[in-house]
Amino acid sequence: xxxxxxxxxxxxxxxxxxxxxxxxxxxxxxxxxxxxxxxxxxxxxxxxxxxxxxxxxxxxxxxxxxxxxxxxxxxxxxxxxxxxxxxxxxxxxxxxxxxxxxxxxxxxxxxxxxxxxxxxxxxxxxxxxxxxxxxxxxxxxxxxxxxxxxxxxxxxxxxxxxxxxxxxxxxxxxxxxxxxxxxxxx
Amino acid sequence: xxxxxxxxxxxxxxxxxxxxxxxxxxxxxxxxxxxxxxxxxxxxxxxxxxxxxxxxxxxxxxxxxxxxxxxxxxxxxxxxxxxxxxxxxxxxxxxxxxxxxxxxxxxxxxxxxxxxxxxxxxxxxxxxxxxxxxxxxxxxxxxxxxxxxxxxxxxxxxxxxxxxxxxxxxxxxxxxxxxxxxxxxx
DNA sequence: CGAATATGCCAACAACTGTTGGCCAACATT
DNA sequence: AATGTTGGCCAACAGTTGTTGGCATATTCG
Numbered sequence: 407x408x409x410x411x412x413x414x415x416x417x418x419x420x421x422x423x424x425x426x427x428x429x430x431x432x433x434x435x436x437x438x439x440x441x442x443x444x445x446x447x448x449x450x451x452x453x454x455x456x457x458x459x460x461x462x463x464x465x466x467x468x469x470x471x472x473x474x475x476x477x478x479x480x481x482x483x484x485x486x487x488x489x490x491x492x493x494x495x496x497x498x499x500x501x502x503x504x505x506x507x508x509x510x511x512x513x514x515x516x517x518x519x520x521x522x523x524x525x526x527x528x529x530x531x532x533x534x535x536x537x538x539x540x541x542x543x544x545x546x547x548x549x550x551x552x553x554x555x556x557x558x559x560x561x562x563x564x565x566x567x568x569x570x571x572x573x574x575x576x577x578x579x580x581x582x583x584x585x586x587x588x589x590x591x592x
Numbered sequence: 593x594x595x596x597x598x599x600x601x602x603x604x605x606x607x608x609x610x611x612x613x614x615x616x617x618x619x620x621x622x623x624x625x626x627x628x629x630x631x632x633x634x635x636x637x638x639x640x641x642x643x644x645x646x647x648x649x650x651x652x653x654x655x656x657x658x659x660x661x662x663x664x665x666x667x668x669x670x671x672x673x674x675x676x677x678x679x680x681x682x683x684x685x686x687x688x689x690x691x692x693x694x695x696x697x698x699x700x701x702x703x704x705x706x707x708x709x710x711x712x713x714x715x716x717x718x719x720x721x722x723x724x725x726x727x728x729x730x731x732x733x734x735x736x737x738x739x740x741x742x743x744x745x746x747x748x749x750x751x752x753x754x755x756x757x758x759x760x761x762x763x764x765x766x767x768x769x770x771x772x773x774x775x776x777x778x
Numbered sequence: 779c780g781a782a783t784a785t786g787c788c789a790a791c792a793a794c795t796g797t798t799g800g801c802c803a804a805c806a807t808t
Numbered sequence: 809a810a811t812g813t814t815g816g817c818c819a820a821c822a823g824t825t826g827t828t829g830g831c832a833t834a835t836t837c838g
Contacts, residue, residue: 414815433699435621439796449817454797511747512698513619518748525750540760543752546744547764550753554740558732561697562704564711566729567736574726578733578776582768590764600785625826635787640827 418456420446426467430502430560434464434510434517461516468510468520470503472528477536485536486584490576493552497559498570505560508553525549537587547586555579604642606632612653616688616746620650620696620703647702654696654706656689658714663722671722672770676762679738683745684756691746694739711735723773733772741765 424445428437439460443450457463475492477485497504507524510517529549534541555575558564567575610631614623625646629636643649661678663671683690693710696703715735720727741761744750753761 417815433621435619436699438794440794448815450796451798451818452816455815460796509698511743512695513622521748522750543760546750546752547761549750550740550744550765551737551768552740553743553748554736554738557697557739557743558736562707562739564708564732564735566732574729574776575733578772579736581776582737582771585768585771586764590760590767603785624824626824636826637788637828638786641785646826 417446417448417452421448421453421456421463422467425463426502426506429464429467429510430505432509433512434514439463464510464514465516465520468503468506468517470501470524472504472524474528474532477532482536482588483584486582486587487576487580489548489583490552490555490580491571493556494571494576497556502560504556508556509561533587544586548583551579551582551586603632603634603638607634607639607642607649608653611649612688612692615650615653615696616691618695619698620700625649650696650700651702651706654689654692654703656687656710658690658710660714660718663718668722668774669770672768672773673762673766675734675769676738676741676766677757679742680757680762683742690742694742695747719773730772734769737765737768737772 421442425437425442428442428445431437439453440450442463443453446453453463457466473492473496475488477489480488493504507517507521511521525545530542530545533545533548537544555567558567566572569575607628611623611628614628614631617623625639626636628649629639632639639649643652659678659682661674663675666674679690693703693707697707711731716728716731719731719734723730741753744753752758
């Protein structure tokens with residue numbers, strides 16, 4: 407039984423990995439259960455057994471942790487750059503949780519809901535902890551710049567924004583985030 | 593024949609309008625020919641007759657003109673704000689050409705290609721006309737902020753970025769665009 | 779008037795989708 | 809050794825999709 411469990415968990419993980427990759431590459435609709443099964447090297451019906459439905463599979467692989475650093479512990483003038491570098495580094499390391507959501511959000515209400523939930527529970531509180539006023543607006547503006555960067559990088563693949571850890575990008579988008587955080591105060 | 597032509601052009605326009613609305617609301621995959629036909633009040637086969645295929649229909653309704661103002665004619669310090677206000681105004685007036693592309697780009701390569709083409713032919717030249725250096729990078733950074741704003745507004749519907757012509761949004765995103773345009777010069 | 783041409787609908791096809799149930803082999807338990 | 813359980817595959821269903829061809833109606837033209 408122990409051996410069986412191990413083997414089953416392995417399969418489950420293989421399916422999840424394949425699903426993450428395909429969802430991130432093709433979005434929700436274009437990713438078929440058959441394709442996921444094919445990539446995982448098992449039968450389509452196995453995907454259903456392990457995850458119940460396509461929606462269940464998506465829910466299982468699209469929840470993730472941004473692992474934002476403790477912004478309050480950073481020197482105030484370094485926060486923007488640190489935030490941008492954090493995202494670029496994670497993306498470079500092949501973490502595509504956010505890309506999965508980004509691609510699926512266009513056509514899938516559940517992906518949108520999950521994205522808003524991640525924003526509300528992981529981003530907004532951190533911003534509120536360091537911004538002096540208008541935290542909600544500031545957090546949304548930051549989200550717009552970071553998500554726009556992700557879109558241009560992973561979906562559109564604009565050349566200057568797609569390279570690994572481009573220094574100029576960190577520098578400038580960092581300044582922008584810094585401005586959204588602390589600038590234009592009244 | 594003249595009357596017939598007129599009626600046929602009317603139908604064609606009704607189909608295109610319905611397609612634009614549905615593509616903008618549901619993306620490429622989730623928009624079915626049957627749904628477009630239903631909204632236009634005609635038979636699905638008519639859509640094929642008029643536009644050849646679903647891809648043809650999409651191509652016909654997803655090409656559009658950003659109608660960017662002449663940036664070089666504006667006072668330098670007003671360009672960023674003007675650009676942001678231009679987009680917000682057009683969106684407010686119900687022009688959803690860009691939203692069509694934004695939603696479809698996640699899963700449709702042709703939408704991505706068209707978006708890159710619009711960027712290259714309509715955005716990049718204007719930016720190159722006023723930026724002193726690194727026009728390509730600057731233009732891509734501006735695109736990332738504007739598209740991110742559109743994403744948060746139309747797809748995610750974040751509350752503070754979704755209202756009509758919010759003054760604070762014009763002000764701050766305008767400053768950001770201004771920075772991407774002229775800031776961080778070397 | 780008759781012929782031709784446009785404009786439209788109906789019905790169907792073939793492919794693909796998520797999903798289900800039954801069957802088989804290997805292993806663990808008794 | 810008999811039994812139940814687990815991990816897996818196969819085949820099929822039911823719905824939806826883009827797409828096509830044939831048929832009806834009305835308008836235009838000779």
